[in-house]
Amino acid sequence: MTNMRLADQKVKHADVKIEARDVDVFYGTNHAIKSVDVDILDKTVTAFIGPSGCGKSTFLRCLNRMNDTISICKVTGSILLDGGNIYDRKVDPVQLRAKVGMVFQKPNPFPKSIYDNISYGPRIHGLVSTKADMDEVVEKSLRKAAIWDEVKDRLDAPGTGLSGGQQQRLCIARAIATAPEVLLMDEPCSALDPIATAQVEELIDELRESFSVVIVTHSMQQAARVSQKTAFFHLGEVVEYDETQKIFTNPVDQRTQDYITGRFG
Numbered sequence: 001m002t003n004m005r006l007a008d009q010k011v012k013h014a015d016v017k018i019e020a021r022d023v024d025v026f027y028g029t030n031h032a033i034k035s036v037d038v039d040i041l042d043k044t045v046t047a048f049i050g051p052s053g054c055g056k057s058t059f060l061r062c063l064n065r066m067n068d069t070i071s072i073c074k075v076t077g078s079i080l081l082d083g084g085n086i087y088d089r090k091v092d093p094v095q096l097r098a099k100v101g102m103v104f105q106k107p108n109p110f111p112k113s114i115y116d117n118i119s120y121g122p123r124i125h126g127l128v129s130t131k132a133d134m135d136e137v138v139e140k141s142l143r144k145a146a147i148w149d150e151v152k153d154r155l156d157a158p159g160t161g162l163s164g165g166q167q168q169r170l171c172i173a174r175a176i177a178t179a180p181e182v183l184l185m186d187e188p189c190s191a192l193d194p195i196a197t198a199q200v201e202e203l204i205d206e207l208r209e210s211f212s213v214v215i216v217t218h219s220m221q222q223a224a225r226v227s228q229k230t231a232f233f234h235l236g237e238v239v240e241y242d243e244t245q246k247i248f249t250n251p252v253d254q255r256t257q258d259y260i261t262g263r264f265g
């Protein structure tokens with residue numbers, strides 16, 4: 001991994017936003033995540049890397065209880081958001097997902113207008129009461145996702161009519177609209193061309209001024225470009241979790257070294 005541009009690596013002292021301890025995940029008898037401990041820092045981009053099937057997406061989905069939707073999936077251990085257990089019975093997963101938003105691999109806009117894609121979340125969560133306020137939230141979210149100029153004259157057009165890269169930025173705007181504290185991104189650029197990928201990467205860097213971003217990526221170059229912290233997953237375990245620069249230049253574990261130098265995965 002030489003000649004790799006590394007993101008601004010200065011990890012400023014940041015509060016822990018999510019504290020995961022001793023997390024295990026089972027799909028039936030398949031033990032997919034094994035005793036994982038990870039702290040996600042506030043206003044920091046954290047990358048999850050590792051070979052296919054090592055559990056990156058599974059662990060990411062634990063952070064906003066998306067795994068609840070999979071009947072055979074069982075999660076044990078503790079995951080605290082600002083000190084509160086997200087698996088507590090009193091926590092409403094729908095409310096949780098407004099705070100811990102998610103962007104998926106394939107852009108998935110609703111079959112609605114661009115405006116309605118953004119206004120839907122704030123409306124169902126009762127975050128906005130007047131049309132003028134909603135207009136403001138829609139504009140702000142689209143601006144923050146760097147797509148406002150491309151869509152401002154066609155807010156009534158269907159979101160599905162945009163290009164792939166625009167659809168992904170629309171989905172990011174949709175996730176931002178509920179004012180999340182953490183944004184989870186599961187291979188958000190894998191369906192995008194290099195130009196759209198660069199736009200989304202630039203956006204990720206800007207978003208971390210407002211909240212934490214956790215990104216699953218197969219691209220080590222992308223992890224190095226956008227993240228300050230990196231966790232290397234292997235066979236359901238976190239082998240190494242450290243500052244991105246350390247992981248890519250001086251990893252402690254031989255398995256990390258082998259992965260980043262392309263010896264497996």
Ligand SMILES: Nc1ncnc2c1ncn2[C@@H]1O[C@H](COP(=O)(O)OP(=O)(O)OP(=O)(O)O)[C@@H](O)[C@H]1O
Binds near residue numbers: 027051056058059
């Ligand atoms: N919905 C599911 N039902 C049953 N098993 C699943 C499900 N999703 C993931 N798994 C299993 O959990 C393990 C971890 O998969 P996961 O998708 O989390 O890995 P990953 O590192 O994200 O892989 P990739 O990089 O290929 O996306 C694998 O053994 C996989 O088969």
